[in-house]
Structures are given as structure tokens and as C-alpha cells.
Amino acid sequence: MDESLIDLLVALLIIGPMVAGLGCFLIRRLPPIGKLVIAVAVVMIAAVLSLSYEVLSDGTIVRPSEDLSSFGVLITILDLALMLGFVYIAWMSKSPLTGVFAVIQIAVMAFIELNGVEEMGNAIYIDQLSVMMTFITSVIGSIICVYAVRYMKHYHGHGRFFAIMLLFLGAMNGAVFSTNLLWMFFFWEVTTLCSFLLIGHTGTERAKRSAITAAEYTLGGGAALILGIALCMQYFDTVFMDQLPIGTGIGGLALLPLALFSVAAFTKSAQIPFQKWLLDAMVAPTPVSALLHSATMVNLGIYLLLRLSPALHGTGTLLSVIGAIGALTFLIAAVLAITQGNAKRVLAYSTISNLGLIVACVGMDSSLALTAAMLLLLFHAISKALLFMSVGVVKEKIDSEDIDAMQGLRDSMPAVSAAMLIGVAMMVLPPFGMFASKWLLSEALTSFPLLALFLVLGFGATLVYYAKWLGLVFTGGTERRRFHDEGTHRIYLVTLMSIAIVGMAATAAIGLLLDELVNPFVSKIFDPALEMNDWVLATSIGIFPMLALIALGIVLVILVLLPRRMPPMMDVYACGERGNIKTGTFYYWSEDRVVKTTEMVNIGMSILLIALMFIPFLMEVTA
Amino acid sequence: MSSVLEQAASIALWALTPVLIGLMLGLDRVITARLQGRKGPGLLQSLRDLFKLLSKKGSYVNSSQMAFAYLSLALYAIAAFVLITGSDVMTAFLLSGVGSFLMVMAALSVRSPYSHLGAHRELMQIMAVEPVVMLIVLSMGYVSGTFLGSSMDYVMFLSLPLAAAAMVPMLVIRLEKSPFDIATAHSEIVSGPYVEFSGRTLGITKLAHWFELAVMFGILLLLFDTADQALGLAIKTVVVLATVFIIAIIDCSTARLTRWSMLRFSLIFCLGAVALNLLVLYIIDLGVLG
Numbered sequence: 001m002d003e004s005l006i007d008l009l010v011a012l013l014i015i016g017p018m019v020a021g022l023g024c025f026l027i028r029r030l031p032p033i034g035k036l037v038i039a040v041a042v043v044m045i046a047a048v049l050s051l052s053y054e055v056l057s058d059g060t061i062v063r064p065s066e067d068l069s070s071f072g073v074l075i076t077i078l079d080l081a082l083m084l085g086f087v088y089i090a091w092m093s094k095s096p097l098t099g100v101f102a103v104i105q106i107a108v109m110a111f112i113e114l115n116g117v118e119e120m121g122n123a124i125y126i127d128q129l130s131v132m133m134t135f136i137t138s139v140i141g142s143i144i145c146v147y148a149v150r151y152m153k154h155y156h157g158h159g160r161f162f163a164i165m166l167l168f169l170g171a172m173n174g175a176v177f178s179t180n181l182l183w184m185f186f187f188w189e190v191t192t193l194c195s196f197l198l199i200g201h202t203g204t205e206r207a208k209r210s211a212i213t214a215a216e217y218t219l220g221g222g223a224a225l226i227l228g229i230a231l232c233m234q235y236f237d238t239v240f241m242d243q244l245p246i247g248t249g250i251g252g253l254a255l256l257p258l259a260l261f262s263v264a265a266f267t268k269s270a271q272i273p274f275q276k277w278l279l280d281a282m283v284a285p286t287p288v289s290a291l292l293h294s295a296t297m298v299n300l301g302i303y304l305l306l307r308l309s310p311a312l313h314g315t316g317t318l319l320s321v322i323g324a325i326g327a328l329t330f331l332i333a334a335v336l337a338i339t340q341g342n343a344k345r346v347l348a349y350s351t352i353s354n355l356g357l358i359v360a361c362v363g364m365d366s367s368l369a370l371t372a373a374m375l376l377l378l379f380h381a382i383s384k385a386l387l388f389m390s391v392g393v394v395k396e397k398i399d400s401e402d403i404d405a406m407q408g409l410r411d412s413m414p415a416v417s418a419a420m421l422i423g424v425a426m427m428v429l430p431p432f433g434m435f436a437s438k439w440l441l442s443e444a445l446t447s448f449p450l451l452a453l454f455l456v457l458g459f460g461a462t463l464v465y466y467a468k469w470l471g472l473v474f475t476g477g478t479e480r481r482r483f484h485d486e487g488t489h490r491i492y493l494v495t496l497m498s499i500a501i502v503g504m505a506a507t508a509a510i511g512l513l514l515d516e517l518v519n520p521f522v523s524k525i526f527d528p529a530l531e532m533n534d535w536v537l538a539t540s541i542g543i544f545p546m547l548a549l550i551a552l553g554i555v556l557v558i559l560v561l562l563p564r565r566m567p568p569m570m571d572v573y574a575c576g577e578r579g580n581i582k583t584g585t586f587y588y589w590s591e592d593r594v595v596k597t598t599e600m601v602n603i604g605m606s607i608l609l610i611a612l613m614f615i616p617f618l619m620e621v622t623a
Numbered sequence: 624m625s626s627v628l629e630q631a632a633s634i635a636l637w638a639l640t641p642v643l644i645g646l647m648l649g650l651d652r653v654i655t656a657r658l659q660g661r662k663g664p665g666l667l668q669s670l671r672d673l674f675k676l677l678s679k680k681g682s683y684v685n686s687s688q689m690a691f692a693y694l695s696l697a698l699y700a701i702a703a704f705v706l707i708t709g710s711d712v713m714t715a716f717l718l719s720g721v722g723s724f725l726m727v728m729a730a731l732s733v734r735s736p737y738s739h740l741g742a743h744r745e746l747m748q749i750m751a752v753e754p755v756v757m758l759i760v761l762s763m764g765y766v767s768g769t770f771l772g773s774s775m776d777y778v779m780f781l782s783l784p785l786a787a788a789a790m791v792p793m794l795v796i797r798l799e800k801s802p803f804d805i806a807t808a809h810s811e812i813v814s815g816p817y818v819e820f821s822g823r824t825l826g827i828t829k830l831a832h833w834f835e836l837a838v839m840f841g842i843l844l845l846l847f848d849t850a851d852q853a854l855g856l857a858i859k860t861v862v863v864l865a866t867v868f869i870i871a872i873i874d875c876s877t878a879r880l881t882r883w884s885m886l887r888f889s890l891i892f893c894l895g896a897v898a899l900n901l902l903v904l905y906i907i908d909l910g911v912l913g
Contacts, residue, residue: 408734410687429721430698442713442757446764449901453758457890460753463724464746471731471742474687542711542770552697566689570682572735572819583739 006054006061010124012047013138013173016040021166028159034149037162041142044169048138055131056516065123065180072123072183079109079186082193086219089196093212101219105189108226112233117182121240125179128521132374133176133303136381139502141169141295143495147389148287150491151396155285161201165291168194172296176303181229181239188225188268188300192218195297198288199281210280217277221267221301228260241307246525248314252623255318255616261308262322263609269301269355272329273602273609278352282344286392289344293351294384302355302377305362306370306521313365313525317619321612323363325605327454329356332601334461338468339589343391343401346465347384350427353458354380360451361441367526368444368539372437374518375510379426379433382503386423386496390416393492404584409473413486417473419496424470426503428463431549433507436537440530443542468585475583478569510537510546630708637707644833644840645670647867651798654871673829681822684733691729692820692827698722699834706841709773716760719838722831723749729828730816741815744806747882751803751889752793758897759786760842765901772845780846785900789893790843795870796885797839802877803885811879840866 020040024033055061065072083106090099126134145165152158168191175187192215200211229239235254236244250258265271270278281292292298305312305322312319333353340346354376361373393416394409395401410417426432438459445452506513511532519528530539537544589597648669656663683689702719706712727749730742760770766782767775780787796803806815820828840863847862849855880888 410732428724430718435717435721439714439717442717442761443764443770445761446768449762449765449898449905452761452901453894453898456754456757456761457894459720459757460750463720463753464750467724467727467731467746467749468743471728471739474691474728474732475734475739476685476687476732477734478684541764541768542713544711544714545705548701552701556694556697566683567680567822567824568682570684572684572733572738573821574735574819575737577736582734583736586743 006051007063009047009051009054010061010063010126010177012043013051013134014170014177016043016047017142017166017170017173021163021170024166025159025163030149030153030158033158033162037142037145037149037166040166041146044138044142048134051126052131052135055126055128060128061124061126062122063124065121068123072180075183075186076109076113079182079189080106082186082189083109085193086189086215089212089215093208095212095216097216098212098219101216101223104223105219105226108223108230112182112226112230115233117233117239121180121238121243123180123183124177125242126177128517129303129306129374130176132378132517133299134173136299136378137169137172137176137295140381140385140499141172141291143498143502144287144290144295144385144389145169147290147392147491147495148285150489151285151287151392154396155202157201161198164194164197164201165287168198168291168296172300175300179241181232181241184241185222185225185229188264189219189222191297191300192222195281195292198291199284201284201288204283207283210277210283213280214277217267217274221264221274224260224267225264228257228264231257231260244308244311246313247311247319250311250315252620253616255315255619256613258308258312258315259318259613259616261304262318262612265301265304266325266359266609267301268304269298269359270352271301271325271356271359271605272332272352273605275329275333275352279345279348282342282348286344286388286395289347290385290388290392293347293388294381298351298355299377299381302358302362302373305359306373306377309362309365309370310525312362318612318615319363319365321363321608321615323360323365323448323451325608325612326356326359326361326363327451327458328605328608329353330360331356331454331458331461332597334458334465336594336597337465338461339587339591339594340465341403341585341587343394343403343406343469344388346403346469347387347391350462350465351380351384353462354384357441357455357458360455361444364444364448364451366444366447367522367529368440370522370526371514371518371528371530372441372444374521375433375437375440375513378506378513379437379503382499382506383423383426383434386419386426386499386503389492389496389499390419390423393488393496397487403469403472406469407472407475407582408477411476413488415486415488415493416496419500420470420473422500422503424466426507428466431507431546431553432503433510436507436510436544436546439542439544440537440539443539446541472585478571508550633708634704637704640703640707640837641673641830641833642670644836645673647836647840647863648833650864651867651871654868655875658871658875673826673833676826676829677823679822679826681820681824681826683824684819687732688729688819689824691725691732692824692831695722695725695729696827696831696834698725699831699838703834703837703841706772706838709771711770712760712763712772712775712842712845713770715772715838716757716842719835720749720753720757722835723753726816726828726831730819733819735819737812738816738819740812741806741818744808744812744882745816747886748796748803748806751886752796755789755793755889755893755897756839756842758894758901759783759789762786762897762901762904763842763845766904775845775848777848777850778846779848782904783846783900785896787843787846789896790839790846791866791869792889792893794836794839794843794866795873796889797836798870800870800874802873802880804879805882805885808879 086102171187171190178184196215200207267274333349337349358373361369427434649666699722702715706715727742730738764770799807844859
């Protein structure tokens with residue numbers, strides 16, 4: 001492909017949505033905004049597919065920073081403006097913590113700029129990992145934006161809302177394309193701003209409070225990130241992520257920037273003890289939750305860890321503590337998800353839990369685990385988008401997000417229930433990618449017996465919270481009609497179906513994904529350990545019959561669709577009880593106990609985090 | 624040629640699984656009856672029950688109930704197939720876990736408080752069994768360096784004695800025996816998650832459960848694999864008979880415990896035992912390496 005065409009694609013993915021967002025802001029009226037958003041979605045999907053094709057066929061795309069020095073200056077100026085914006089926000093919402101973090105960032109930025117930055121390296125660096133991330137952001141994110149066109153009908157401030165949503169997508173793409181840490185930091189903070197604005201969009205007291213909580217947590221992470229960048233310049237003499245040394249050679253205080261980067265990643269990905277902001281962010285309209293949980297925000301932290309995995313590779317204790325934090329987050333969030341009655345809260349805990357699993361994979365520092373991490377990231381995003389969007393549609397219809405209120409949805413909203421079934425199936429059922437990754441991870445666990453203990457418990461809890469919810473959705477009486485119109489708007493149906501199709505396509509193409517996307521990235525550090533031969537996923541220690549399971553799925557679908565003789569239909573026996581029976585679900589723990597557990601866990605995990613920060617000092621002393 | 628023969632033999636074995644499990648359950652009923660001083664049914668009674676159920680017409684409440692039950696059977700049967708043909712044990716275990724998930728879904732898909740109660744108790748049982756058995760499978764993989772059942776080490780029982788011991792309470796739970804007959808509590812919520820099934824569909828759920836038991840026993844027996852096939856068969860037969868006998872005695876001599884005590888027992892003592900076993904092996908390995 002022509003060089004300038006590639007530049008155009010990159011620009012389309014970063015600046016395109018931002019410009020369109022500006023357009024939305026100016027238009028203000030929903031119907032024309034809807035058309036614009038759909039156009040942006042089409043353009044972004046086309047651009048991301050072309051860009052993926054380019055990277056997969058010709059390898060990594062790089063652009064040296066000398067060619068883009070004017071952009072560098074622009075980003076520095078915008079960065080400063082952004083920080084001042086945060087100071088203003090802190091002033092307006094009387095949040096001293098936000099102010100402190102913003103001021104720290106300004107101070108460190110000023111220190112970095114005054115010391116001068118040696119900008120000799122690749123500013124733009126698009127490899128397989130970036131392609132995967134931009135695929136998630138651009139495809140799933142833009143489908144969510146289209147979904148929002150209908151959903152936001154009931155809300156005000158359309159111009160502002162869609163402007164921020166699209167800016168968010170552009171900033172995410174910017175962050176995953178930049179290898180210059182300062183550039184990435186800028187885009188990172190833009191996503192923080194976007195999430196702050198989106199969470200507070202409705203303007204209620206609760207929304208404002210949640211928004212400022214999110215800003216506090218993620219700005220704290222941003223402060224850790226910029227401190228890490230300053231130290232990175234000190235110890236490694238570079239601000240380019242692709243120039244960081246491989247981790248086996250890093251020891252002592254030089255580990256400090258890596259520890260700070262991990263803390264930044266934990267705040268963004270809402271790992272315990274930083275989970276509060278993501279749970280509170282539920283007050284936002286559902287498309288915002290979908291965007292935060294699947295296509296943007298929380299993935300950025302994971303992305304940073306994956307991007308740094310070569311530098312983290314072989315750092316021993318540091319990486320083990322990171323893995324332990326991930327594994328504990330996975331287990332604790334999964335257990336807490338069982339105790340929740342609100343579907344969005346269950347999903348929020350399950351996001352935290354699943355991201356913890358990915359962090360644990362990074363911490364395991366092995367080829368299989370890294371492969372599992374990348375697959376989990378992709379399939380988690382797809383599945384979460386589908387589930388959040390379904391919950392949104394249900395909420396619009398029954399005005400509740402409670403699991404108990406969703407009883408019997410299969411009768412009243414069969415299409416949306418099917419979407420939920422597919423969403424959960426992607427998490428727990430074979431042959432979907434998430435299940436394949438779970439298998440992969442299980443095999444990777446053989447080398448980490450103690451970590452295994454947390455993860456096996458977490459897997460059990462995951463099955464329980466999904467079964468509880470999905471079971472109620474599919475509780476129904478005897479059927480009278482086979483199909484009927486449930487009155488779900490066609491934008492919802494189309495967007496839900498698109499995400500489901502993306503998920504199924506990714507599952508069917510898992511071999512291609514492995515060969516072209518995952519293995520090339522994993523091979524930067526390890527020998528790829530997973531391959532697909534004759535439709536069987538094979539590692540050195542086990543096999544997973546992908547084709548057999550896909551075939552089983554197809555056979556079952558055909559069997560379900562075929563007309564056949566059924567036994568007579570009868571209402572439930574229910575031990576002779578009659579009348580409209582409604583059962584609730586069990587939550588196992590009282591709200592009180594959940595709060596107490598959360599407090600305890602936060603304290604424990606904070607201690608672990610402090611330990612993480614002390615490791616570099618400890619190593620320096622002992623070395 | 625022999626490998627083709629072996630494959631054919633294992634497929635035949637898979638097809639015979641329901642018969643073997645049926646016989647085992649029949650034996651269990653005979654032993655239990657003798658322990659309780661009753662005459663009890665014959666050895667073939669469980670098989671006859673299943674056969675009768677499958678030949679009935681039955682009824683169903685809605686198509687989700689039907690679909691989830693059949694899907695569950697399919698996954699359990701595939702899991703048993705994967706295990707018996709000597710393929711990946713972890714794959715087999717995970718597939719059987721999905722089978723349990725789907726059975727719970729089937730129980731929840733009807734508007735019946737009793738079925739829901741059973742389903743939630745079944746979920747507690749999953750929560751109690753899944754982690755322990757998964758850790759056992761992981762330790763088997765750790766010991767052998769592979770998850771392929773056919774390439775696993777022989778007599779892993781010697782290095783994983785606590786894992787073998789932990790399998791017994793797991794089987795008690797899955798066989799729905801006292802003190803852990805939580806989901807299908809006899810004389811309490813009788814047959815729990817299966818309460819709204821009847822006729823052939825009930826037979827299907829029973830068959831599914833049998834395949835699940837086949838996976839559980841298969842994992843236990845893998846610990847007792849030996850190089851000598853004939854000797855191995857003898858040992859495995861003895862192990863199955865002894866396990867059934869022990870479980871029958873436990874069943875007859877204990878009273879039902881609560882769900883929470885089941886979770887505590889399983890997740891603290893059984894999981895702890897397997898973890899301890901694994902830890903000891905890990906330390907020994909480190910010592911050998913260092």
C-alpha cells in the first residue's frame with residue numbers, strides 16, 4: 001500500500017472521529033447526528049480493516065518522530081491545556097485530590113520538558129497488538145456509538161454526548177498507535193477527561209459524584225504514569241516504548257518506572273483496590289458503560305501492561321506481585337459478582353474480574369499465558385459489549401436493571417434474550433474464544449501451582465454468577481406462540497446482531513487470529529506455544545478440538561431449527577401450587593458483608609500495591 | 624494398526640459408559656440396601672429405570688428447558704468421549720463443567736420455585752466441586768508435563784495421594800449422597816433441579832448425569848493408570864468397587880449437612896489437601912532443580 005495512504009488511514013482513525021465529534025457538537029440535533037455517527041462507524045470499520053490488512057501482510061508500521069516534530073509540539077501544548085482543564089475541574093467540583101494529581105502532572109511535565117526530551121525514535125508504531133486494540137476500539141466502539149443514537153433519545157445534550165464519545169474513540173486509537181510515552185500519556189489523559197465528562201453527562205448529583213471519583217482515581221494513575229515516564233528517561237534514557245530494554249536486564253531502582261506504569265495500568269483497568277470508580281460509573285447511560293467496559297478505557301491499562309510485557313519479562317518478583325494482584329482481583333471480584341442483584345453491577349464486577357485474569361496472565365510471564373491474555377482481551381471486549389447493550393435495551397423496556405426484574409425475558413423479548421445468551425455463551429461455552437482462552441490459561445497454569453489456587457476458585461464463581469442471571473432471563477412458562485414481535489427498535493437489533501457476528505467470526509477465525517495477530521506479538525519475547533493444525537488448537541501439553549466443537553454447534557442449531565415431533569407441552573408441576581409464581585434469586589451475602597469484605601480486601605490489596613512499589617528499593621539494597 | 628484398534632476399543636468403551644455407570648449405580652444400591660438391612664433392588668435396577676424413562680413419551684414445559692437439557696447431555700457425552708479416547712483431560716473437564724452449567728440453566732428455565740431452589744443448590748455444588756477437581760486435573764498436568772490422558776504418567780496416585788483422597792468427597796457430592804445430597808435432598812426438596820422433568824427428558828438428564836459421573840470417575844482412575852494393561856484393569860476395578868463401597872458407607876452413616884458446611888469442607892479441606900500435595904511436589908522439584 002502507498003505510504004501516504006497508510007498515513008491517511010492512521011489519521012482517519014485518530015483525527016477522523018474527533019473531527020466528526022466536533023461536527024456532532026455543532027449540529028446538536030439527534031437525527032442528523034445519527035447519520036453522521038453511522039457514516040463515521042462505516043469509515044472507521046473500513047479504515048481499521050485496511051490498516052489491519054496492511055500490518056498483517058507487510059508487518060509493523062513505523063513513523064519516526066523527526067517527521068512529526070510539529071505534532072510533538074502541538075501535543076505538548078494540548079497536554080498543558082488538558083492539565084489546566086483538570087485543575088479547573090478540581091476547582092469547580094471542590095475535589096482537592098483531583099487538583100493535587102493535576103498539579104503533580106503539570107510539575108512533572110514541566111520538569112521533563114525543561115530537561116529536554118531526546119526525540120529520536122518512532123513516534124507511531126503500529127504492530128499486531130496495536131491492530132488488535134484498534135480493532136476493538138474502532139469496530140466495537142463505533143457499533144456502540146450507533147447503538148447510542150437510539151438509546152440517547154431519552155437524554156439531553158446530544159451534541160456534547162456524541163462529540164465526547166467519538167473523541168474517546170479517537171483518543172484510544174491515538175494511545176495505542178503512539179509509542180512515544182509522552183504522546184501516549186496525552187491520549188491517556190484525554191480518555192480520562194472523556195470518561196469524566198461521559199460519566200457525569202446526566203448532571204444529577206450522583207452522576208457528578210461518580211464522575212469526580214473516576215477522575216480522582218484515573219488522574220492518580222496518570223500521575224503515576226508521568227512519574228514513571230520521568231524515571232524512565234532517568235534510567236533508560238528514552239521515552240519510546242519500543243526502545244525499552246528487555247526485562248531480564250533490569251534490576252534495582254530501574255524497576256521503579258515499571259512499577260509505576262503497572263499502578264497506572266491498575267487504575268485504568270480498575271483492579272482492586274482501584275475498582276470503586278468503575279462500579280460508580282454505572283450511573284452513566286448504558287452506551288457509556290458499554291464503551292468504558294468493552295471498547296475503550298479499561299482496555300488501555302491492559303494494553304499498557306501487554307505493551308510493556310517485553311520490559312517486564314524476567315523481572316521476577318515484580319512480575320509475580322503484578323500477577324498476584326491480578327489473580328486476587330479475578331477471584332474477589334468474581335465472588336462479589338455473585339452477591340449483586342443489579343445486572344450492570346454484576347457486569348461491572350465481572351469486567352474487573354476478567355481484567356484481573358488478564359493481568360494474572362501477564363504476571364505469569366509465559367508464552368501460553370501471554371497468548372491467553374491477548375485472546376481474552378479480544379473476546380472479553382466483544383462479549384461485554386453485547387451484554388451491556390442488551391441490558392440497556394431491557395432497561396429501556398422494563399425500566400429496571402435488576403436481575404430479578406429480568407425474569408421471563410425470553411417470553412417478552414426473545415431477540416434480546418438471545419443476545420444475552422450469546423454474550424454469556426461467549427464467556428462460558430465452547431467453542432467461543434473465551435472458553436478456548438480459559439482452556440489455554442488452565443494449561444498455562446501448570447507451572448504456577450499457587451496462582452492456580454485463586455484462579456480455579458474464580459472460574460467456579462464465574463460460572464455461578466452467569467448461571468444465576470441467565471437462568472432467570474430464560475425462566476418462562478409454557479409457550480403459546482413461537483415468534484412474536486417484541487418491539488425492539490431495529491437499530492438495537494442491527495447493532496446487537498453485528499456484535500454477535502463479530503464474535504462468531506472471531507471464533508471461527510481463531511486460527512487466523514493466532515497465526516497473524518497473536519503469535520507474531522508473542523514471538524517478540526517467547527516461542528509461540530499455541531498453534532492451530534487441522535482445526536485443532538495444540539500446545540506442547542494439550543489439544544483443544546475446535547472444529548469438533550464448532551461442528552457440534554452447527555449440528556445443534558440445525559436440530560433446533562428442524563421441525564420435529566415434540567412431546568405434549570405441560571405447565572410446571574411445582575408441587576401442585578398454582579397462580580403466578582415468581583421466584584427471586586439468591587445473593588448469598590448480605591450487602592453489609594459485601595461492604596465489610598470490600599473494605600478488608602481494599603486494605604489487603606493496598607498493602608500488596610505498596611509492596612509492589614517497594615520491590616525496586618529492596619532489590620537496590622540487596623543487590 | 625494397534626493404535627486404530629485402541630481407538631476403536633476406546634470408542635466402544637465410551638458407547639458402553641452408560642451401561643458401566645448404570646451397573647455401578649446398581650451395585651451402589653445393592654450395597655446400600657444390605658447396609659440398611661433391606662433386600663433392595665437388583666444390580667440392573669438403575670439401568671432398567673433409565674431404559675423405562677427413555678421409552679416414555681413424557682412432556683415438557685418450554686423449549687428452553689428441552690434445549691438446555693439436550694445440550695447438557697451433548698457436552699457431558701463429548702467430555703466423556705474426550706477423556707476416554709485419551710485426549711486432553713483439561714478439555715474434558717472444562718466441557719463437563721459447561722454441561723453442569725447448562726443443566727442448571729435447564730432447571731432455571733421453568734417457573735417453579737422447587738426447581739429454582741434445586742438449581743441454586745446445584746450451583747453451590749458446582750462451586751464446591753469445580754475448583755477442587757480442576758486443581759486435581761492441574762496437578763495431574765503438573766506431574767506429567769502433559770494434559771493428554773494417554774501420555775500421562777503411570778500410577779500418579781503415588782505422587783498425588785491427597786488428590787486421590789480429595790476425589791472421594793467430590794464423588795459423594797456428585798453422586799448426591801449424604802452428607803452432601805444438597806441439591807436433590809431426599810425427603811426435603813426431592814430431586815431438586817430435576818423436579819420439573821418427566822418421561823424421556825428426565826431420562827435425558829439422567830443419562831447426562833451418568834456421563835458426568837463417567838468423567839469424574841475417569842479422572843479418578845487416571846491416577847491409577849499402570850503400564851501393564853491387565854494389571855491396570857484389575858487395579859481400576861478394585862478402585863471403583865472400593866470407592867463405591869466407601870461412599871455407600873459414608874451415605875449410610877452420616878446425616879445431611881448444610882450448603883455452607885459443604886462449601887467450607889470442600890473449599891478448605893479438600894482444596895487445601897490438593898494444594899498441599901501440589902506444594903510439596905513443587906518444593907521437591909525446586910530442590911531437585913536447584
